[in-house]
Amino acid sequence: MQTTRPTPLLGGLSPAQFMKRHWQKKPLLVRNAFPGFQPLLAPRELFALAAREEVESRVVMREGKSWRLQRGPFARRALPALKRKDWTLLVQGVDLHDEAAHALLHRFSFLPAARLDDLMISFATDGGGVGPHFDSYDVFLLQAQGQRRWRIGRQDDLALQEGVPLKILENFRAEEEYVLNPGDMLYLPPRYAHDGVAVGECQTYSIGFRAPAQAELARELLQRIADEAAGDAPERLYRDASQPATDAPGAVPAALAEFAQAALAAALKDASALDRALGEYLTEPKSNVWFEPARAPRRLQGVRLDPRTRMLHDRRHVFINGEAWRAGGRDAALMRRLADRRRLEPREVADASEAARELLLSWCEAGWLHAEGGGA
Template sequence: MDVHLPSPLLGGLSPRQFMKRHWQRKPLLVRGAIPGFRPLLGRAGLFALAAREEVESRVVEQQAGGQWTLRRGPFARRVLPPLSRAGWTLLVQGVDLHLDTAHELLQRFRFVPQARLDDLMISYATHGGGVGPHFDSYDVFLLQAQGRRRWRIGRQEDLSLQEGVPLKILAGFEPQEEHVLEPGDMLYLPPRHAHDGIAEGECQTYSIGFRAPQRSELARELLLRLADEDAGDAGEALYRDPGQSAVRAPGEIPPELRRFAQEALRAALKDPQALPRALGEYLSEPKPDVWFEPGAAPGARRSVRLDRRTRMLYDGRHLFINGESWHASGPDARLMRRLADERRLDGAELSRASEEALQLLAAWCEAGWAHEEPA
């Protein structure tokens, strides 16, 4: 992707301009972001997806009197509200993991680092359906796929939420702008920008969301990975205190044990690559409900593409794929980085790979992480 070229998806801005002017700064409304856009799934196909055990889905409904209800799937068709009932919404998460066309749509947004790109959610609603005024802690592109949705948005000062509601609905929403989106229109919103979308007739909206891990969550995950790596060391030290004397205050933590704990953290980080490696493995870890079907090794000089569920990243020293890491350098590293960026390698590119790299690709194909493309 040439990040300097103007893009209709971004209203004529280049990806570089969009990231500089709007990303995490201010909203952008794009009319005709994808001209002639149509839903990737019809109503029946979406309902069938929501009925599957491995698919995350929710139904949100506003009852008479303003009461909100939230139910979690999977949903057999018979338990969904009737189409004639107004005011309900079906949310289906991670559609890109289950539908090639949804995965391809998500690739249009790869001007943002893959480590930040999360998933594509489909929101289906009957007339008047919505999830209430709220804010997200991450960036989101709202692409209209079917029907019309009226969006009210605002830079909310008061982020307090209604009490006793199963959804995170703002208590005092104060919209500043209002836009009606039709198929192909798109609205970008930065984090914490309040919004409320109401369907005008039957409606589908696609949400392209981004990962924004909390600092405490990230620290916890990295420390767990570093600890697991250190635990594999046969020479791992155990706390010893042969010089410990009898104590009058047994509830006090011994200073020697505090020092041992500090040294344990220093030891976990003694390898300067330990933290980058743990970060890459964490960021490339598939979601818990993702699974792969075993495949076959590719034939000679055939093209290879990553499976739509595969997450592949890299840094200056490592390759990361689906939570695992490899040290990489030289021509093979450049080739694998291209695979991570483009998500495919053609036969000519593969002909330059070493035997070791080809064996690694074959293993990924056999695991279902990548696939040979048809000739």
């Protein structure tokens, strides 16, 4: 993507300007970000997705000052009637199940794929919403059908209402208000309070960006590094042949504390181990994602990543669906293009080494990659 070229997607800003002025700083309202936009799924298609076991879905209903939350899957007859007001269906990860939704998500490829989370669709009847709240991540809110009224505000008081099944702000104070029409889009940075209410029947698409918590990330990386280190060499046990008799048995021996520090330093000494653990963690599929194995094509031409596949790269590795490969030379450049563009043209595959083509074929068999242009 041309990061310095102005685009209607960002209201005439270039991606570079948007990142400097707005990303994680302040909201941006874009009228007609997607001219002539039509919903990618009709309501009945969205309801069919919400009925599937592997799809995360929720229904939120407002009854006066009370709120109800139900979790899917939902048979169609289990959803409220369309003529009933004040209810919302939320379907998570639609990009994993619909090619058009997946393509829409990747219109935002001026941002690192490591941060890209998913596309959630919110279907609501008149008055439907989830109450005033804030998210801990960046989000683009694209209006797909009907209208939604948004009230937003930078809020320091993040206290939540008690006794409700949703994280609803206790004292929400709006500073701005907008009504979005199909094709309009609103960007909000993390922790920016907002309340969206449907004006008639509507669909809103939320393009969300994950931000791992520091403690969670540290815990996950340390565990992965420790598991790898344990398999690399014979276990070294603590030895204390020079330990004297003690009259304070409850005290931690200084030598044991030093042994622990040395163990941690040894595990973190290899910088590539940390890089590898990070890439594997960032590409690990979500727990509700699985792939259907397939027969490898007889002749490999163009290829494209499955919408559910997560693929990243760093200086030494390529990562795909929680696994890492060392990469160098021409094949490394090829795999990085695949991670960046999510597809390779036939001429690019033809230039790959035999080893690289064998790897691509194995990914086809795993269902991570699909062949294009014949040869199946």
